[in-house]
Amino acid sequence: MSYENLAGRTAVVTGAASGIGEATALLLAAQGAKVALIARRAERLEAIADKIRANGGQALAVVADITDDASVEAAAARVHDAYGTVDLVVNNAGVMLVNPVDDGRIDEWQRMIDTNLTGALRVIRAFTGDLVAAAADGRAADLVNISSVASHTPFPNYTVYGATKAAVSFLSQALRTELSPRDVRVTNIEPGMTQTEISTHISTDELREQVDGVLAAIGALAPEELADLVAYATSRPRHMNLRQIIVLPTRMA
Numbered sequence: 001m002s003y004e005n006l007a008g009r010t011a012v013v014t015g016a017a018s019g020i021g022e023a024t025a026l027l028l029a030a031q032g033a034k035v036a037l038i039a040r041r042a043e044r045l046e047a048i049a050d051k052i053r054a055n056g057g058q059a060l061a062v063v064a065d066i067t068d069d070a071s072v073e074a075a076a077a078r079v080h081d082a083y084g085t086v087d088l089v090v091n092n093a094g095v096m097l098v099n100p101v102d103d104g105r106i107d108e109w110q111r112m113i114d115t116n117l118t119g120a121l122r123v124i125r126a127f128t129g130d131l132v133a134a135a136a137d138g139r140a141a142d143l144v145n146i147s148s149v150a151s152h153t154p155f156p157n158y159t160v161y162g163a164t165k166a167a168v169s170f171l172s173q174a175l176r177t178e179l180s181p182r183d184v185r186v187t188n189i190e191p192g193m194t195q196t197e198i199s200t201h202i203s204t205d206e207l208r209e210q211v212d213g214v215l216a217a218i219g220a221l222a223p224e225e226l227a228d229l230v231a232y233a234t235s236r237p238r239h240m241n242l243r244q245i246i247v248l249p250t251r252m253a
């Protein structure tokens, strides 16, 4: 599939070292966008950026931890030096640490809040000025937030994860009140089970195996299918905002 209007865009994708972020970075670059890839694992980012360049695309690997203010600011400075004003931000980095609330894993709760919510806000702070400026120049300007089906459907053991994602979905909605009048689109995507590394960080073997079992049984979405949605939404004419996408494997729907 080809998407109009992505050639010449300047994108930042967080969590680009694997899964949905990696697939999105590859697809946007294949469509002619310059792509800055942000995550913590340098080798993974370099390998993906090399792959993009080998295919004739433009990519910049930027190692950063979105739980750290200074790291995100330094990343934004590198992106600006290399590529100038960004017009497409995919706020995708996130962690899903499944645990029962009575385990009291405040460490994991804090990590999810700091990555999924405050981390997303740090990225928004770093690039909103770019998006507003790009839109004022008549360019398409997009903020895509990757939330989750868990933001509106409660599941046991996903209590805090779901709360962080509900916050992300609300944030998208609230941000539109500030950004839509300035022609910046905010797209909120709420995926169901997608086959990525996401379950590997779950600390309890039993819960990790449960998630992997469901992923295998349900016919999970592929990260490339999420990338397709990001590319579709951001390549519409600039007056058209596909603002909310809920996408589930059919057997989960």
Ligand code: NDP
Pocket (backbone or CB within 6 Å): 014, 015, 016, 017, 018, 019, 020, 021, 038, 039, 040, 041, 042, 044, 064, 065, 066, 067, 092, 093, 094, 095, 096, 115, 119, 146, 147, 148, 149, 190, 191, 192, 193, 194, 195, 196, 197, 198, 199, 223
């Ligand atoms: P992955 O675990 O494959 O990807 C997560 C990415 O985020 C990795 O590239 C990781 O790279 C990066 N990341 C994690 N923490 C940080 C950090 N502190 N700073 C910078 N980067 C970070 O999982 P997915 O691709 O599935 O997840 C992408 C998004 O999709 C997440 O927000 C997730 O919540 C959401 N989602 C996923 C679903 C699924 O079923 N897979 C369903 C619904 C939503 P590194 O470790 O190198 O930093």
